[in-house]
Amino acid sequence: MFSSSAFGPSRLGRALALGLPALLTIGALVLAWEAYVRFSGLSQTVLPAPTTVAAQAFAQRAALWANAVPTLQATGAGFALSLCCALAFSMIIDFVPMMRRVLFPVFIVFQTLPLVAIAPLIVLWFGFGLGPKIGLVALVTFFPMLVALVQGYGSTEREIEALLRSMGAGRLRVFLLARLPSALPYFFAGLRISITYAVVAAIFAEYSGAARGLGIYILNAKNSFRPDLVLSAVMVSAVLTLCLFALVAAIERLAMPWRHIHKEPTS
Amino acid sequence: MSGVLLELDRLAMGFGDLAVIEEITMHLARGEFVSILGPSGSGKSTLFKLLLGEHRPASGTIALAGGGDRRSAFAYMPQRDALMAWRRIIDNITLGLELAGMSRRTARRKVVPMLGRFGLEGFERSYPDQLSGGMRQRAALLRTIVQDRPILLLDEPFGALDALTRMQMQGFLEGLWTQNRWSSLLITHDVREAVLLSDRIYVLSARPGRVIGEFDVALDRPRIGSAGLAAAASAIEAQILDLLLNTNPDAKDIVS
Structure with a gap:
């Protein structure tokens, strides 16, 4: 039986203690930035102080939120598409090893396409709607997850597979019972990398042409010489990414309970 | 024989x-x-x-x-224990029975009475990483023999x-x-x-x-x-x- 401390208050305390150094570092950076703007005499139209950015973000909260929603939609939908593709292609590669040599070069080429060049083209071809944004997010986040999954399948203990076969399991059973669960830790490592790219990719896609979204908001703010608003939107995107990252971490814990247990015998 | x-x-x-x-x-x-x-x-x-x-x-x-x-x-017990880290002990033990087409319920009903003899009672819902080496090995042995091969x-x-x-x-x-x-x-x-x-x-x-x-x-x-x-065994060992x-x-x- 499990000890109930897995969700007790000591864990909350530990999580806070773990987060403290990061919070202190960010706090120190913001303080240094504020002090630099105050004492260098630099115009706030060139480099606004963090307090100005925060005040503007608050004043513009309705507009920022209205523009964050389509960005989040593009991120979520693009990521979901990417996830499905990564799973499907990783399985194809796992079941037909020859496909690895067929598909990997193509994916690597896609991964190395400069976003600066490809995003405006995709918008040009597919228009200002949600579709091209979803596609770009998927394009950017797909490869790390695919590589993680393929490597994860390969990490399966051979003896577990031999055991399953001795029990009469076929290829699909071996995949579902052993290879897929073995790949989960790798998959989540790839997922954590991908999710940090996802919001940036969505913003970039919007930057190349959109009706609404943080990307277009940033573009407009830049064109009106409002660095404070640009940075407000950047702040929102950073918070979004952090939230998505935390969400992935939470899902990871739920999906792999065996990785988060006390290692010594219980009860 | x-x-x-x-x-x-x-x-x-x-x-x-x-x-x-x-x-x-x-x-x-x-x-x-x-x-x-x-x-x-x-x-x-x-x-x-x-x-x-x-x-x-x-x-x-x-x-x-x-x-x-x-x-x-053959009921096969591989080197090391080959327990699946992501399955609870009980689900590791019933693996072969389930693959042979037995329902999870029936498989558990068959295995549970044997847990005591294998010193695993109370640990059926633990994960393998929570068990000592000896317990893991007993779980692997039980997983092997319950297959009745x-x-x-x-x-x-x-x-x-x-x-x-x-x-x-x-x-x-x-x-x-x-x-x-x-x-x-x-x-x-x-x-x-x-x-x-x-x-x-x-x-x-x-x-x-x-x-x-x-x-x-x-x-x-x-x-x-x-x-x-001991003496007789040692003699064979020496040979x-x-x-x-x-x-x-x-x-x-x-x-x-």
Whole structure:
């Protein structure tokens, strides 16, 4: 039986203690930035102080939120598409090893396409709607997850597979019972990398042409010489990414309970 | 001993030019415990892979009594424990039953009464990483025997355990085996383990693996912890060690 401390208050305390150094570092950076703007005499139209950015973000909260929603939609939908593709292609590669040599070069080429060049083209071809944004997010986040999954399948203990076969399991059973669960830790490592790219990719896609979204908001703010608003939107995107990252971490814990247990015998 | 259950006839196998085993002929009778003893690299695990159909022999035959189906003849216990970290202990143990088509409920009902005998009661919902090495090994052994297959294949089941736990596990296995008399093949490189557990021992040479000796161990059971048998067991051990250590693997004319 499990000890109930897995969700007790000591864990909350530990999580806070773990987060403290990061919070202190960010706090120190913001303080240094504020002090630099105050004492260098630099115009706030060139480099606004963090307090100005925060005040503007608050004043513009309705507009920022209205523009964050389509960005989040593009991120979520693009990521979901990417996830499905990564799973499907990783399985194809796992079941037909020859496909690895067929598909990997193509994916690597896609991964190395400069976003600066490809995003405006995709918008040009597919228009200002949600579709091209979803596609770009998927394009950017797909490869790390695919590589993680393929490597994860390969990490399966051979003896577990031999055991399953001795029990009469076929290829699909071996995949579902052993290879897929073995790949989960790798998959989540790839997922954590991908999710940090996802919001940036969505913003970039919007930057190349959109009706609404943080990307277009940033573009407009830049064109009106409002660095404070640009940075407000950047702040929102950073918070979004952090939230998505935390969400992935939470899902990871739920999906792999065996990785988060006390290692010594219980009860 | 009633009749022969499994018979290997001049089995040979290699990878490319590398011969791994050569002309291995051996048999296992019903209810018999037979060990395959040899240095590392003597092809012991390859022999099991051949029985399990993981590899194909280059030549020779594997025959089951009554022409039984090889795919459902063996309950295999791999080296280390091969427990799945992501399945709870109970689900690891019922794995073979579920793969054989038994419902999870029925499989659990069959396994739960045996947990106590294996010292796993109260740990059925734990994950393997929460258990000690000995407990993991007992869970792996239980997973093997609940399959109710005609022959147990035990591939160095205790090789990764510390010396004390290994001795406890050997005693545990001896006790279980004495009650159940499963037809068993055990791979080991531990001479004492082979002598304590086996009715018969085949000794293999270094690669390419060949049978260089066969020993009957006609000692009473239980043997583990029996002071009266220590001398006799030591004598057999000495004979086997002498054979293993003084055999020139390159010599072509080895006499067992």
